[in-house]
Amino acid sequence: MGTKTYYAGQDVDAPCGRCGCETRHQVLTITNGVPEQLICANCRSVHKFRAPRPVPEPRTPQLPASAKTPAAPRSGGSASLYQQLVAQEQGGARALPYAISIRWEEGAWMDHPSFGLGRVQRRLGRKVDVLFKDGLKTLVSA
Numbered sequence: 438m439g440t441k442t443y444y445a446g447q448d449v450d451a452p453c454g455r456c457g458c459e460t461r462h463q464v465l466t467i468t469n470g471v472p473e474q475l476i477c478a479n480c481r482s483v484h485k486f487r488a489p490r491p492v493p494e495p496r497t498p499q500l501p502a503s504a505k506t507p508a509a510p511r512s513g514g515s516a517s518l519y520q521q522l523v524a525q526e527q528g529g530a531r532a533l534p535y536a537i538s539i540r541w542e543e544g545a546w547m548d549h550p551s552f553g554l555g556r557v558q559r560r561l562g563r564k565v566d567v568l569f570k571d572g573l574k575t576l577v578s579a
């Protein structure tokens with residue numbers, strides 16, 4: 438805005454507490470080059486000079502901290518083990534279509550209609566834990 442020079446009797450726009458808004462004022466007294474007392478042209482009240490409110494800077498909306506940093510893809514866990522096993526054992530080539538009638542043994546590969554390619558990790562009675570891309574699932578086995 439630069440340096441503004443004031444003088445007594447000058448018309449300035451200033452916020453008026455009584456009017457509740459910025460109104461035209463006349464400078465009554467000046468101290469050290471800054472208006473001290475003003476008289477409101479609207480309500481004729483005399484009050485201290487308050488610098489006009491600076492134009493508020495456009496604020497960039499503050500994003501929550503969590504939104505700034507995208508969740509890092511989890512490394513390790515069953516996903517990478519799954520990828521490892523598919524590559525090592527060529528699961529895609531060995532997989533049999535899943536059927537409840539098949540007796541699935543550990544290390545067998547299946548092609549499940551819902552879960553996709555999976556490797557039998559553990560057999561427990563008539564159930565098998567199968568590692569799929571989405572994680573470990575328990576399926577019924579013959």
Ligand SMILES: [Zn+2]
Nearest residue numbers: 453456477480
């Ligand atoms: Zn006023």
